[in-house]
Amino acid sequence: GINAEYGVIYNNGAYFVWDATTALYLREKFGIVGVLSGTLPRKPRQNKVHGLPLQLMKEEVVLLHIGGVIEVVEQVDLPSVKSEARYLEYLSSSYKDQNVFLQDSIYKKSQKFVDTPVDEPAHLNLKGEVDINNPPYHLQKIFFRQSDQFWERKVRDFDLVQLTDAEKLRVVVLRDLRCRGYLVTSGSKFGGDFLVYPGDPLVYHAYFVVRVAARDHEMRATDILAFSRVASSVKKVAVIATVQGTDVSYVSLQWSGLT
DSSP states (O other): OOOSSSEEEEETTEEEEOOHHHHHHHHHHHOOOOEEEEOBTTBTTOSSSOEEEEEEOHHHHHHHHHTTSOEEEEEOSSOOHHHHHHHHHHHHHHHHHHHHHHHHHHHHHHGGGOSSOOSSOTTOOSSSOOOTTSOOHHHHHHHHHHGGGGSOEEEOOOOGGGSOHHHHHHHHHHHHHHHTTOEEEEOGGGTSSEEEESSOTTTOOOOEEEEEEETTOOOOHHHHHHHHHHHHHTTOEEEEEEEETTEEEEEEEOOOOOO
């Protein structure tokens, strides 16, 4: 089980926070922003507003784990035979509660359009048996999230030795940026390793796109130009962070058009 107060779930190479209290704690206490990657239970067919789980960068997880803030646990996709009966019982109870709540909500809304309210809607089956093996689409996401507590978990052995050389460099840079007071998210969508914010991303746009490299790494001129051009096109400053040991140096690039 999870011994630490705050747990991060590892699944298929990615790291997720399913608990809202943990997500809020990491953001307020440690400036860990992450990316909301789930759908909203009530509005699963839209892609504008996201919900839990909160996905974290591996580098963030490493620093939090080393600092004793979180414990990383590995998710097993299916409940074990040992917990299957309890798992199914929980799903059945959860389904019925959600079904009653939903249909009661529909019933109350329907009363706004009739002159004489009725005691019980004839078209709703509030007492019927529930097929937990085939829940309606709007409840499937809810069940997936709630069933998390029934999965068998084991503590994942998390050692810096497991990191690649590139990941070790990014951990050093991430720690340095956080020490300087910046908030950091993934920069992959802009061709970098990190997006760097002067404050909370809810208030500020990112100022910098950072690409990390070893200090003795030779970068091709075309790669530098391409990185600088992409950053300029999204109104950000391209920064190359070079690492030697625990020492980090930063070089900013400014794109200038030909005249």
